[in-house]
Amino acid sequence: MSEHVDVAVVGAGPGGSTTAFRLARAGARVLLVDRARFPRDKPCGGGLTTRATRLQPIDVSPVVEDAVDRIDLRLRYGRVVRHRVDAPLALMTQRRRLDAHLAQAAAAAGADFRDGVRVRDIEMSPSGGVLSLEGGDRIAADVVIGADGANGISGRALGLGADRSFGVALEGNAPMTPEREAWHRSRATLEMGTVPGGYAWVFPKGDHINLGVGGWQAEGPRLRDHLEVLCRAHGVDPSELSEVRGHRLPLRRAWSGVARGRAAVVGDAAGLIDPLSGDGMFEAFLSSELVSEAVLDLLSGRAEGLEPYGRRLQLSLAGHAATAWAARAALERIPSATWHVLRSRWAARFLAHRLATRPPEVEVPLIGGVERAARRALGPAAA
């Protein structure tokens, strides 16, 4: 085996590319591999919440197509409440452009980015890991970071992040017409109470609007019907939709492991999707920041393993995820009452704050119990 790097990052989505960027910038020899040829698309609404934008280390302005400062919350395609906020809640991007931009930034920072290279297996030992690549090459690394998303191999190969349940989402694009421009520009629409275990959305982009539906994994066979209903509610003929594609949303259980020894998982590979909003790029960037700090500690001899990353991730996200599970249970079980709460100015402020702010690292006792209770209240689909 001729090649040896400090860190191998498997997967060049937002989690992997920003991890590679941070570590390469700090002087580590980093290999970033992705099975897809870039630019590649990833089923996603492409909405970067303000908390996500603030946290990630790369200027994304070249790939931003809109900034959302208005949000419409509608219940079952009926009653609607419109909130407008002073600062953007989210930036709108397309993942094909965003992910290529982030991977290029990682390469410019010094990472060795290889696309079109599938990792078939990872073997770990106390001194590091070995990646087996399609085609037979093997590369040794002192540290391995699994960032290969919901359908990757690192969870199984590393025995990390595998304790997840799943949601599923389907989305497509319709051309931006003058009428749609007038209504949807800078406005995100969330249709609540429409899909069991989730919601539907309309997001504005440069030359199109993105329409999507997401819910429990069991809802998968009905997602096309839900997407058609959403289209018709917004004056879009379903035949106008292009690039319709679906993907899984991995939902970590609060007690599942994300780091052991010289290996860790980030982003969707760790199951870090927000159980309420279904977004995951903030969590991908947060885990990238925390794991990069832990890796640098390990490489410089200040730590013996990556376990401190798992601990800090738990402190940062466990309370956040538990409130998300509780809110989701309320939305599913008592939608009308919850919608009335969502109408209030207080709710608008809470929403804006949640979408803009990184959760503090706090110890919240019995947090796993809140998640377990919420999952129970939500029934077998959430188990």
Ligand SMILES: Cc1cc2nc3c(=O)[nH]c(=O)nc-3n(C[C@H](O)[C@H](O)[C@H](O)COP(=O)(O)OP(=O)(O)OC[C@H]3O[C@@H](n4cnc5c(N)ncnc54)[C@H](O)[C@@H]3O)c2cc1C
């Ligand atoms: C329909 C839908 C809409 C969404 N909308 C939003 C949204 O608006 N905002 C938001 O924040 N989040 C959204 N999400 C969630 C978001 O897309 C994910 O949380 C995010 O992509 C996670 O980033 P990641 O880097 O962890 O993984 P990914 O972006 O999935 O990247 C993983 C990478 O790993 C590569 N890979 C996989 N296996 C291998 C292998 N064996 N070898 C090498 N490479 C491999 C893949 O090619 C891929 O490039 C949405 C999800 C869905 C499904």
